[in-house]
Amino acid sequence: MAEEAKNDGLVHLTIDGIPVAVPPGTLVWAAAKQAGIEIPIYCYHPKMPPLGACRMCFVEIEKMPKPPQTACTTPVSEGMVVHTKTEKVLKARRGTLEFLLINHPLDCPICDKGGECDLQDFTLRHGPGATRFDLRKRHYPKPIPVSDRVLLDRERCILCQRCTRFCSEISMDNGLVMINRGYRMEVGTAPGQAFDSIFSGNTVEICPVGALTSAKYRFKARPWELKRIPSVCNNCSVGCNVRIDVRVDKIMRQMSRCNDDIDDGWLCDRGRWDFDYVNDAQRLRTPLVRRQPGGVLEPAGWGEALGMIAERLRTIKERYGASAIGGIGSTRTTNEEAYLFQKLLREALGTPNVDHHHGFFPGLRDPLTERPWMLTTAIADFERASHIVLVASDPYERQPILNLRIKKALKAGARIYVVNESPTELDRLATRVIRLPQHGAGAAARLLLEAALRQENLRNPSEEVRTRVLGTPQETRQAEALCGAETTAALRELAREIAAAPAALILYDEMATLAPGCANLAPDLQALAVITGNIDRPGAGVGPLFEDANSLGARDMGLLPDSLPGYRPASPAGLSYQEMLTSDAVKALYIMGANPARHLADGNLRRGKEFIVVQEILLTESAQQADVVLPALSYAEKDGSMTNVDHHVQAIRRALRPLPGARADWEILMDLAALLGHPWSYEGPEDVLLEIAAQHPLYQGLTWEGLGLQGVRTGEVEVAHA
Amino acid sequence: MISEQAKQRMRELAARYPVARSAVMPALYIAQAEEGYVSRAALEAVAEVLNMTVDDVESVATFYTMYYQRPPGKKVIKVCNSISCYLRGCDALIEQLERRLRIKRGETSPDGRYTLLTVECLASCGTAPVLQVNDEFVENLTPELVDRLVDQWEAEFQAEGQSQGRSPAGAGGC
Ligand code: SF4
Ligand code: SF4
Ligand code: FES
Ligand code: FES
Numbered sequence: 001m002a003e004e005a006k007n008d009g010l011v012h013l014t015i016d017g018i019p020v021a022v023p024p025g026t027l028v029w030a031a032a033k034q035a036g037i038e039i040p041i042y043c044y045h046p047k048m049p050p051l052g053a054c055r056m057c058f059v060e061i062e063k064m065p066k067p068p069q070t071a072c073t074t075p076v077s078e079g080m081v082v083h084t085k086t087e088k089v090l091k092a093r094r095g096t097l098e099f100l101l102i103n104h105p106l107d108c109p110i111c112d113k114g115g116e117c118d119l120q121d122f123t124l125r126h127g128p129g130a131t132r133f134d135l136r137k138r139h140y141p142k143p144i145p146v147s148d149r150v151l152l153d154r155e156r157c158i159l160c161q162r163c164t165r166f167c168s169e170i171s172m173d174n175g176l177v178m179i180n181r182g183y184r185m186e187v188g189t190a191p192g193q194a195f196d197s198i199f200s201g202n203t204v205e206i207c208p209v210g211a212l213t214s215a216k217y218r219f220k221a222r223p224w225e226l227k228r229i230p231s232v233c234n235n236c237s238v239g240c241n242v243r244i245d246v247r248v249d250k251i252m253r254q255m256s257r258c259n260d261d262i263d264d265g266w267l268c269d270r271g272r273w274d275f276d277y278v279n280d281a282q283r284l285r286t287p288l289v290r291r292q293p294g295g296v297l298e299p300a301g302w303g304e305a306l307g308m309i310a311e312r313l314r315t316i317k318e319r320y321g322a323s324a325i326g327g328i329g330s331t332r333t334t335n336e337e338a339y340l341f342q343k344l345l346r347e348a349l350g351t352p353n354v355d356h357h358h359g360f361f362p363g364l365r366d367p368l369t370e371r372p373w374m375l376t377t378a379i380a381d382f383e384r385a386s387h388i389v390l391v392a393s394d395p396y397e398r399q400p401i402l403n404l405r406i407k408k409a410l411k412a413g414a415r416i417y418v419v420n421e422s423p424t425e426l427d428r429l430a431t432r433v434i435r436l437p438q439h440g441a442g443a444a445a446r447l448l449l450e451a452a453l454r455q456e457n458l459r460n461p462s463e464e465v466r467t468r469v470l471g472t473p474q475e476t477r478q479a480e481a482l483c484g485a486e487t488t489a490a491l492r493e494l495a496r497e498i499a500a501a502p503a504a505l506i507l508y509d510e511m512a513t514l515a516p517g518c519a520n521l522a523p524d525l526q527a528l529a530v531i532t533g534n535i536d537r538p539g540a541g542v543g544p545l546f547e548d549a550n551s552l553g554a555r556d557m558g559l560l561p562d563s564l565p566g567y568r569p570a571s572p573a574g575l576s577y578q579e580m581l582t583s584d585a586v587k588a589l590y591i592m593g594a595n596p597a598r599h600l601a602d603g604n605l606r607r608g609k610e611f612i613v614v615q616e617i618l619l620t621e622s623a624q625q626a627d628v629v630l631p632a633l634s635y636a637e638k639d640g641s642m643t644n645v646d647h648h649v650q651a652i653r654r655a656l657r658p659l660p661g662a663r664a665d666w667e668i669l670m671d672l673a674a675l676l677g678h679p680w681s682y683e684g685p686e687d688v689l690l691e692i693a694a695q696h697p698l699y700q701g702l703t704w705e706g707l708g709l710q711g712v713r714t715g716e717v718e719v720a721h722a
Numbered sequence: 723m724i725s726e727q728a729k730q731r732m733r734e735l736a737a738r739y740p741v742a743r744s745a746v747m748p749a750l751y752i753a754q755a756e757e758g759y760v761s762r763a764a765l766e767a768v769a770e771v772l773n774m775t776v777d778d779v780e781s782v783a784t785f786y787t788m789y790y791q792r793p794p795g796k797k798v799i800k801v802c803n804s805i806s807c808y809l810r811g812c813d814a815l816i817e818q819l820e821r822r823l824r825i826k827r828g829e830t831s832p833d834g835r836y837t838l839l840t841v842e843c844l845a846s847c848g849t850a851p852v853l854q855v856n857d858e859f860v861e862n863l864t865p866e867l868v869d870r871l872v873d874q875w876e877a878e879f880q881a882e883g884q885s886q887g888r889s890p891a892g893a894g895g896c
Contacts, residue, residue, distance in 0.1 A: 164781075174774070177781035190765055190780035428773060 013080035028082055029057055029071040037084055040093065040122045042160040042208050044072035047265050048169050054100075054160045056122065058092040059084045068092045090126070097127035103138045105155040113210030115223040119158065138183075146176065146188070146195040149215050149269060150204060154186050157211035163187060163203035170266065171199040172407050172429065187211070198400050201272040205255060216273050217253045221245075229655035230257055230709050232642055233271035234332060234635040237546035238379070238401045239644025240267050241710065244636055244655040251275045251636060251656065259710050261380045262648060264408070268400030277634065278656070282618055284631035285661035297629060302663075302671075305628050309590075310675040312611045312627070313349060316588045322350035326580035329356040329559035330593025330665075331548035334640025334652065335699075336688035337665040338550065338557035339565060340680075341592050344669050346564075348678040352574030353586065356559045357599060358551065359510035359544060361522050364560075364567045368462065368530045372567045372698075373522060374552055376529070377505060377541025378713060379646045383409045384539030385505040387497060389417045391448075391525060392441035392512035396425035399545050399645065417494055419444055434490045436483065441508070442518035443479035444491055449524045450476050451495035452532055458499065459533025469527075482517075499532045503539035510544040510551065546645050549635070553643035556698060566696040584608035592665055593632065597621035615665055631662035638664040640685045641707060649702060650711030724767035728752050732771045742772045746782050750789055759790035787841065795830045795837035797875055799823075800854045803840045806847035815851055815863055816840060822872045835879055 010021040015032050022031045027050065032039050042054035050073045058068035062081040068089050071082075083089065100119065108114045143151040159178075164187060167175045175197040179188040189195050204212045226245040233240045233254070240263035242254040254272050258265035277283075287305035288297040300308075316324055327345035329338055342354045361373040369376075382388065382405045395402040406426065410416055415431040418424055421440060427433045436444055450469050452458070469476070480488045498504045506525050513521045522544060529535045529542030546552050558565040561574035580586050581596055588611040597603045598621060605612060605625045614626040623629045635642075637658040643649050658664070666685060673680050682688050686704035693702045698714050706712065732749040736742040749772060753764035760783045769776045783789045799819065803812050816838075820826055823836045830837040846852045849861035860871065 168778075174778035174781070177777045179781060179784045181785045188780075190776040191762065193776055193780075 011076045011078050011080075013076050013078070013082060015082040016084055022076055024076075026076050027072060028059060028061070028069075028074045028076055028080075031076050032059075032071065032082070032084060039071045039084055040118070040126055041072055042118060042122075042158060043162060045162055045165075045206055048162075048165055051161060051165065054158065055096045056093065058089050058096070060086045060089050093122075093126040094128045097123055098131060098133075100158050101127070101131060102133045103155065104158070105137065105139075105142075107156070108210075110219075111156065111210035112213045112218055113207075117210060118208035140186075143213065145215070146212075147200060148194070149273065150195055150200050151213050151215060151218070152187060153211050153213070156209050157187055158209055159185055159187075160208060162206050162208065163212055166199075166203050166206060167197070169411075170202070170404060170407070171197055172410075173197050173199075173425075175200060176203060198268050198270070198396060199266065199404065201269045202256070202266050205267075205272075214253070214273070221247045221252045226252060227655075229653055231636065231652045231655055232549070232644075232650045232711075233267065234549045234642075234652070235270045235274055236399050237548055237551050237645040238262065238399050239549060239642060239648060239650055239711075240271050240401050241650070242267065242271060246655050249657045250279050257709075261378065261710070261713065262644065262646075263401050264405065266401055266404055270400065275636070277617060278636050280618060283659055283662065284616060284619060284623075284629065285659060286631060288619075288626075288629040290627045297624070297626075305630060306668075306671055306675055309613050309628050309672060313588055313590075313676070316611060317349065320585075320587050323353060323574070324585060324587040325349050325351040326353035326575060326586040326589050327351070327355075328577065328580065328589060328591045328594050328596055329354065329554055331356060331358070331546075331551040331554050332635070333550065333593045333665050334635075334638070334642055334685060335550065335553040335557055335649070335692060336640045336685040337592070337669065338554050338559050339688060339692050340666050340669040340673075342558045342565070344673050344676075344678075345590065346570075348673045348676040349590075352570060352572055353561065353580055354559055354574055355561045355577040355580065356554050356594060357577055357596065358555065358560075359522070359546075360513040360519055361544075362519070364563045364569060366523065366526045368465070368527060369535065372555070373544060374555075374715065375507075375541065375543030375545070375646050376535055376715075377539070377543070377646070378715070379405055381539055381541070382406060382505060383412050383414075384503060385409050385414045385541075386502040386539065387415050387417065387504040389419065389494065389498065389504060389506045390424070390426065391419045391444060391506065391508040392421070392436070392515075392518075392521070393507050393509035393545050394420065394422075394424040394426075395507075395545060398509060398547065402545065402645075417497075419491070419494070432490070432494070434487060434494065436487065439515045439517050440482055440487075441512050441515060442521050442524075443482045444487075445508075445518075445521050445524035445528070446476060446479040447483060447488055447491040448495045448498070449528045449531075450479075451492040452499050452528055455496060455499040455532075458531050460531050462527070462531050465527045465531055469524075495528070498528065498534065501532070501534065501540075503537055504529070504532065504534040505540060506534065506542040507545055508543075510546045513544070549644070550642040552645060552647060553641070553649075556643055556696065557692070565692065566698070581605070582607070587611065589613070591615070591622055591626070592669075593617075595620045595622045597625065615668055617662075630668055631659070632668065633658050633662050633664045637662075638666075638685075639704075640666070641689060641702075641704075644711075646713065647698070647715030648711040648713045649699065649707060651704065651707040651709075724753055724756050724763055728756050729767055729771055732768065736772055743774050743778075746772055746774065746779065747786070750779070750783055754789060757793075759793045787839070790837075792830070793834075795835050796879075797835060797855055798837045798839065800839045800841045800844070801827075802842070802844045802846070802850070802852050804843035804847075806843070807851040810850040812851040812863075815853075815865065815868055818865055818868050819872070822869070836875075 011024050012021050015035050018035045020031050020035045029039050039057050042056045043051045052070050052073040057071040059071045060067045060083045061069050140154040143153040146152045164176045164178050175195040204214045229244045231244050233242050241257040241259040243257045245253045256267045286299045289300040329341045345354045417432050418430045419434045421436045506529050534540040561576050562570050564570050590613045592615040597605050612626040613628045614623040615630045615632045616623045635652050636655045639654050641649050693699045735748050736745040749768045765776050765779045769779045801816050825831050827838050827840050851863045852861045
């Protein structure tokens, strides 16, 4: 028995008489948690290395000198006997709490944290009921803003250093630091410096007391009044898991709902706080129609608005043919809605013109791997990369939480290379920064690929790539001329590193492919990863960093002129986004959840168009030019699935009562299909998902229930089935 | 302003360590020597040279009492008040200095002549009580010795004022 126990690779101990087996290196605190025993902590946070500052987590360990010990800093060892409830432990915890409360202002009635505060809760469970301190407490002006978005109340602070260690260990920007020492110690910034990190909200969330509060949520609600709904952030392609906290049909705040594979427990400030558009008083609450050409948009009933759309589209189709109709879909609506949108356009209206605003990728699939254009690695595997090469991409600005994953990789030993036109936040931590000229990313990719091709012992040489690149030396010379000698040399050196790297990860921004001279950015970087064998190995990979919450889902669902759902070729192929906007042959535009007016130099959508429909949340530049505007629902008011940048298919859930008068995009599409003579019989998004699963290899077997709380990553399924 | 030479010395120091930030303390001393205290410019210079954030440098600079947050007086008097000096009567000497210099501990006199600080053990317990004037030790202090010291400093300032052809600020009329 004892022999057997020793062979399972685990460490065996007992905690309060309960036997526990955990991997070596586990901390006593975590082992106790596994055994269902709560040990109170302040300074320790499971995503950060232990510190041992607060002395709250005391336990008694037999045969160890000087009891009690701190459970958060002590790793388990074989045969350890731990007690968490002895008189010595209880007394020590009482002592710690009594000290913490000496200067604490006890202003719980007006503290945002009241009701979810570890100081309240642990005092209730472990503290002394009274204090022996009857002198004057220390006072500070309260609160002081440390940025526009975060306020600090130094009287409430228990100096646990969670916030400052988040800034040094996780975001690595040292936005908040400990100032002074001893009894003068306080949290702060350098004089005159704001705590302006894009990750600042995490410190508010992990502060165990009410010392750090968010300007947005201050005095807005008591925690026990909030309804908490698990969902997914809608603000970028990372798809961080959030909990939407709602009070009386308004979003009060969004908190992290840790998904180790995606967000690792963090949110960026955009995700946490940029939800005003959902609560916006200007939200569209009724359809608007333009009854006379050139007239004004006037409120109308749903019946009139949908009837008008059906009739006008039918007329245009009769007069000019179906291909005079174009559909522009969204990168922020659900997969189900994107799917129904293209189905409405292709099947009910019979037009091949379906697209959305996206980066430029030649063809449906990368010709070398036959895979659809997407990141070939999981976010969590970034940590296993030896080299991370960021070409024309700045996750800090565009996919913020990926920046934290890259920093985690950096701590694990990865080298970071930034190849970019302008400075980025990661430059400071990069092994090498290669500065590009304007629109130089395409040239840089070309030079990297060309230099890699000249390496000996390429892991995966490709004749096809060799002929394409080495056969067009004039393009290489142009790239050299654009980049200049110094940058060219730096890129060649980087190519050599990539070719020899144990696991290089090459990332580029989806939208960088649209810059002049960057049409080959995606295929060149993809080829670079393939020939250097940096694909399909843990930590290695290549791929675009998409822009929006469902950018990848939009592609998957066939919101592309040349692709049906599942990357089946569409024939004939339809017109592209730009073509639909500029071609006179397109007389009617149906726009769902997009604002293409932003992508036209003069913002004028109407050129050559007879009829424009826009489904939207707010009266955007595009909606203002429409003939019919249909009020839609936000991500917080409906159910559905979204596909993030590393192909996690995740559920968003209805958190609010839908805005009266507005309807979900999928409901609108169903009604319109029925009016056009195509009655669909879906009961809801879950039925649509089943239909998608039946025809899309990357969604095979998915069901609404199966998505669960953390989604399902299906990026590699297709390959496995192929 | 932190001079280019000072920054160069910081860079040389940084190069000696595997990680540049290891040089943060000596670099702060170099910066402090330039301006007499750790100014905003000093924080920025150190941050720039060592590739740290300003806040990070501030955190270190405020942790140690020997980096000055404000411009100190011409004579910085650090009186030890740790255990040996305490047992040998430093408290009375500190009060005596406060009276004679007309400032409290931790303060700088308005004329910019003196800063009076209390510090932890100066590692001279055998000759307690002790103080340092601009890093020079004065040992085996007694009330008489303290009076003599203050007289001597006043005389120095007097002489300095005369040699510069003007009376020192605050000494009106003499
Ligand atoms: S502000 Fe909060 S997280 Fe930061 S040290 Fe104080 S109590 Fe801890
Ligand atoms: S990184 Fe993107 S998905 Fe994550 S919280 Fe920020 S905006 Fe939302
Ligand atoms: S939680 Fe263990 S010492 Fe703070
Ligand atoms: S106690 Fe004063 S020098 Fe040691």
